[in-house]
Amino acid sequence: MSLADLETVWQSGDETPLPECTYDPELHTGPRLTIESTEARAAREAVAREVCLTCPALPLCELYARQARPTSGIWAGRTPAELTTHTTALEDMEVA
Numbered sequence: 271m272s273l274a275d276l277e278t279v280w281q282s283g284d285e286t287p288l289p290e291c292t293y294d295p296e297l298h299t300g301p302r303l304t305i306e307s308t309e310a311r312a313a314r315e316a317v318a319r320e321v322c323l324t325c326p327a328l329p330l331c332e333l334y335a336r337q338a339r340p341t342s343g344i345w346a347g348r349t350p351a352e353l354t355t356h357t358t359a360l361e362d363m364e365v366a
């Protein structure tokens with residue numbers, strides 16, 4: 271399914287659900303004005319991953335993130351490095 275197809279499915283209902291990270295964006299991006307310890311970051315990212323698992327936008331977000339290749343934050347339950355690894359693995363599967 272393409273990104274455009276997913277967007278159509280996402281917006282075709284009576285109500286368009288909001289992505290879960292809309293309610294607390296810093297959970298997925300990290301704090302802007304303070305430095306986060308390694309432990310605090312790991313804990314925040316673990317919660318962000320759990321939030322992603324319940325997000326109605328997860329399939330759309332993952333497809334978008336695979337194309338956009340973000341450099342920070344948690345997207346579709348993954349860090350940018352994990353997204354790259356996952357995308358590469360999927361591309362390898364598609365070629366094989």
Ligand code: SF4
Pocket residue numbers: 289290291292298321322323325326327328331332344345346347
């Ligand atoms: S799956 Fe994507 S849109 Fe949904 S909460 Fe996670 S980062 Fe936000």
